[in-house]
Amino acid sequence: MISRVWAWAFLGSLIIFFVISVQITTDGRVNFLTIRNSQNILVAITPVLLLGLGQTLVIIGAGIDLSVGWVMSLASVLSALALRAAFNSGLPLFLSVVIGFLAAVVGAGFVGFLNGVIIAKLKVPAFIVTLGSSFIVRGVALLLSENTTVIGLPRGVRNYGNDALIYWIQGEGGGLYFLKRPDVTGDLLRRMNIILPYPVVLTAIVVGIIVFVLRKTQFGRHTYAIGGNLEAALRTGIPVDRHLISLYVLSSVTAGIAGFLSTLRFTAGSAVIGDALLLSSIAAVIIGGVSLFGGAGTVMGTVIGSLIIAVLTTGLVMLNVQAFWQFIVVGTVVILAVLIDQSRDLIIGRMNTG
Amino acid sequence: MEPMLSIKNMVKRFGGLVAVNDVSLDVYPGEVVALLGDNGAGKSTLIKCVSGVYHADEGEVYFEGQLVRFSRPIEARRHGIETIYQDLALANNLDVGSNIFLGREVKKRYLGGLIRTLDNDFMLQQSQMALDSLGIHFPDLTQPIESLSGGQRQAVAIARAVYWDAKLMIMDEPTNNLGVPEQRKVLDTIRTLRERGVPIILISHTLPDIFAVSDRLIVMHRGRKVTEKKISETNTQEIVQYMVGALDDTREQ
Numbered sequence: 001m002i003s004r005v006w007a008w009a010f011l012g013s014l015i016i017f018f019v020i021s022v023q024i025t026t027d028g029r030v031n032f033l034t035i036r037n038s039q040n041i042l043v044a045i046t047p048v049l050l051l052g053l054g055q056t057l058v059i060i061g062a063g064i065d066l067s068v069g070w071v072m073s074l075a076s077v078l079s080a081l082a083l084r085a086a087f088n089s090g091l092p093l094f095l096s097v098v099i100g101f102l103a104a105v106v107g108a109g110f111v112g113f114l115n116g117v118i119i120a121k122l123k124v125p126a127f128i129v130t131l132g133s134s135f136i137v138r139g140v141a142l143l144l145s146e147n148t149t150v151i152g153l154p155r156g157v158r159n160y161g162n163d164a165l166i167y168w169i170q171g172e173g174g175g176l177y178f179l180k181r182p183d184v185t186g187d188l189l190r191r192m193n194i195i196l197p198y199p200v201v202l203t204a205i206v207v208g209i210i211v212f213v214l215r216k217t218q219f220g221r222h223t224y225a226i227g228g229n230l231e232a233a234l235r236t237g238i239p240v241d242r243h244l245i246s247l248y249v250l251s252s253v254t255a256g257i258a259g260f261l262s263t264l265r266f267t268a269g270s271a272v273i274g275d276a277l278l279l280s281s282i283a284a285v286i287i288g289g290v291s292l293f294g295g296a297g298t299v300m301g302t303v304i305g306s307l308i309i310a311v312l313t314t315g316l317v318m319l320n321v322q323a324f325w326q327f328i329v330v331g332t333v334v335i336l337a338v339l340i341d342q343s344r345d346l347i348i349g350r351m352n353t354g
Numbered sequence: 355m356e357p358m359l360s361i362k363n364m365v366k367r368f369g370g371l372v373a374v375n376d377v378s379l380d381v382y383p384g385e386v387v388a389l390l391g392d393n394g395a396g397k398s399t400l401i402k403c404v405s406g407v408y409h410a411d412e413g414e415v416y417f418e419g420q421l422v423r424f425s426r427p428i429e430a431r432r433h434g435i436e437t438i439y440q441d442l443a444l445a446n447n448l449d450v451g452s453n454i455f456l457g458r459e460v461k462k463r464y465l466g467g468l469i470r471t472l473d474n475d476f477m478l479q480q481s482q483m484a485l486d487s488l489g490i491h492f493p494d495l496t497q498p499i500e501s502l503s504g505g506q507r508q509a510v511a512i513a514r515a516v517y518w519d520a521k522l523m524i525m526d527e528p529t530n531n532l533g534v535p536e537q538r539k540v541l542d543t544i545r546t547l548r549e550r551g552v553p554i555i556l557i558s559h560t561l562p563d564i565f566a567v568s569d570r571l572i573v574m575h576r577g578r579k580v581t582e583k584k585i586s587e588t589n590t591q592e593i594v595q596y597m598v599g600a601l602d603d604t605r606e607q
Binding site for chain 1: 427428439445446456459461470471472
């Protein structure tokens with residue numbers, strides 16, 4: 001946690017920077033730090049963060065999963081197809097959504113299982129296995145969706161993807177509403193803040209579970225041990241193969257949840273939704289301080305990494321900076337993050353030997 | 355007295371090379387047996403055939419009177435044969451307690467075992483006791499062990515073996531890469547272990563270390579056992595001659 005102090009400080013200064021500069025460039029008409037904007041940022045990071053969570057587990061275990069982006073796409077398509085089929089066969093909406101969720105998680109988990117078995121049992125490098133499987137999954141997702149967006153989902157689906165725990169209408173005639181979206185229009189609707197949308201809540205739950213698993217359980221301890229010294233893990237009798245397979249299944253499952261949520265959010269399944277997110281998720285993991293050599297890193301680091309990327313991109317948009325600059329800035333931050341970590345390790349190393 | 359470990363006529367070949375050639379040896383409870391030889395003499399290969407890393411082509415291994423054949427190192431460990439390797443088999447990114455309990459973590463159970471969390475307090479306390487019993491003291495057991503010195507890490511590896519009731523310890527060059535005070539510390543630990551009755555096979559080519567702690571020594575040369583002597587009946591000059599092949603008990607017969 002201490003090691004990420006600079007990341008928290010960086011995130012804080014980014015927010016301050018955008019608050020001031022957005023105020024100046026819009027002559028005070030736009031405020032960066034509104035409830036609405038903060039919620040937008042949270043919604044925006046959920047897919048990157050979910051992909052990053054699984055990736056965090058895999059990378060701590062000294063692996064890499066390049067397939068998560070397309071697994072997310074596959075899960076989006078699978079959940080849309082399953083949900084639509086279930087609903088059209090007469091099942092109630094909620095049950096159809098549950099079936100859509102299961103289709104996403106099981107389908108994604110199966111890909112992760114295959115990745116894990118080939119990596120752990122057949123000893124093919126993870127980079128190559130997941131690179132290959134990402135192409136395969138991409139093809140399957142495009143075949144299943146017939147190279148188009150899967151639409152025709154029941155209308156109620158969008159509520160699951162966009163409703164929230166809390167609604168707050170500021171000012172006169174407003175108030176707080178819980179769980180149920182208030183039926184308002186016009187000026188009241190414009191003043192309504194949507195706080196903690198369900199995708200954010202679900203992502204937070206996944207974050208909580210993975211924090212618990214990594215910090216408190218034997219599974220977490222073994223993940224760090226395998227990433228730290230594979231030989232030691234083998235010699236102490238840790239079931240390394242089984243563990244690696246579990247890591248790749250978990251990585252795919254979090255990507256599957258991301259795909260499911262995107263289907264709910266857009267009321268459609270998309271075979272290309274996850275494509276651009278793979279590299280963002282790896283960037284978030286690296287900014288968060290997870291070592292690509294394995295054995296080091298935390299979930300909270302990945303959360304900060306995702307937040308930094310999301311704050312940067314939304315902030316730049318609000319400053320009317322051309323979107324392409326986002327890539328340049330994020331890339332620079334990734335490299336700087338690793339540079340800072342390396343120089344810190346060097347300093348600590350000197351302190352220990354000196 | 356029955357030997358704890360008995361190796362009978364072991365042969366191990368790598369292609370045309372006979373790395374271990376018809377070697378027999380016994381290790382009795384509470385003794386430190388040194389295994390010496392120049393590089394390539396076959397010491398490490400012999401030991402790896404005992405600990406399950408390699409499989410001997412011929413010969414038998416008896417442990418506590420039972421014929422054993424380990425196909426993997428973990429099986430040897432389950433029988434109580436612990437090997438302290440040069441590269442230690444520790445996870446440097448984890449703390450002392452995590453390493454001593456690596457692969458055998460102690461858990462607390464909640465909701466009838468549905469949720470199990472690591473019992474770090476218990477493992478830390480037990481690790482402290484294991485280290486104390488060897489007379490080893492660290493300022494902070496909760497730091498990743500990469501911040502420890504080589505000797506301290508060696509001590510963690512030994513404490514782990516002791517904690518899990520090793521019946522036989524094999525140490526492969528335990529004082530290599532250590533500073534002089536650290537070497538002394540490791541030798542002290544070996545003496546402590548001997549007092550407790552844990553037999554040790556010590557592989558080394560540092561003669562002063564061997565004469566400081568061993569009861570008996572066995573010299574290997576080009577895969578063969580060339581002599582076996584009690585420490586009290588020999589001296590360093592003689593042993594060096596065995597190591598370079600100038601003396602050979604098998605030849606005289």
